Amino acid sequence: xxxxxxxxxxxxxxxxxxxxxxxxxxxxxxxxxxxxxxxxxxxxxxxxxxxxxxxxxxxxxxxxxxxxxxxxxxxxxxxxxxxxxxxxxxxxxxxxxxxxxxxxxxxxxxxxxxxxxxxxxxxxxxxxxxxxxxx
Numbered sequence: 001x002x003x004x005x006x007x008x009x010x011x012x013x014x015x016x017x018x019x020x021x022x023x024x025x026x027x028x029x030x031x032x033x034x035x036x037x038x039x040x041x042x043x044x045x046x047x048x049x050x051x052x053x054x055x056x057x058x059x060x061x062x063x064x065x066x067x068x069x070x071x072x073x074x075x076x077x078x079x080x081x082x083x084x085x086x087x088x089x090x091x092x093x094x095x096x097x098x099x100x101x102x103x104x105x106x107x108x109x110x111x112x113x114x115x116x117x118x119x120x121x122x123x124x125x126x127x128x129x130x131x132x133x134x135x
Contacts, residue, residue: 005117006119006122006127007131007132009071009094009095009117009119010124010127010128010131011131012070013041013070013071013094013095014041014042014070015041015042015044015067015068015069015070015071016036016041016042016043016044016069016070016071016072016073016124017043017044017045017046017059017062017065017069017071017072017073017093018032018033018036018043018044018045018046018073018075019046019062019072019073019074019075019076019084020046020047020074020075020076021033021043021045021046021047021053021054021058021075022047022053022075023047023050023052023053023054023058025054028075029075029099030053030054032073032075032099032123032124032125033045033053033054033056034054035125035128036073036124036125036128037054037056039128043056044056044057044058044059044065044069045057045058045059046058046059046060046061046062046065047060048060048061061087062084062087062088062090062091062093063087063090063091065091068092068093069091069093069094070093070094070095071093071094071095071097071124072084072087072088072093072095072096072097073097073099073124074096074097074098074099074102075099075102076102077102078102078103078104079104081098081102081104081107082104082106082107082110084096084107085104085107085108085110085111085116086110088111088116089110089111089114089116093116094116094117095116095117095118095119096108096111096116096117096118096119097118097119097122097124098118098119098120098121098122099121099122099123099124100121100122100123100126101121102120102121103120103121104120108120
């Protein structure tokens, strides 16, 4: 995906569900979720078995989250991404974002066939940090 499209996604989005946002503060998924929250996004952790992550209410699945999700940011191994893509389609999120190192072409094709934008193998925090400043 082109940088201009990524910039547009990050600027217009308000709510980001972080699938796999660990309650362990030493994990990168936790750190990126906290970064996004501190950057002003409404961050919703998705992590089964916990009530909150980084003092944010957590959900066991995307389907449990009330309201619209702009971006579903995924920290799951590639073999689990198709299930997430199916949930993204089911809830009507706008963007499926697979973190750096996560590649699943089948999930990408499935999501795109259902009108979902896909960013794959990119770190949302890095892309956010390097957004051009608004003039």
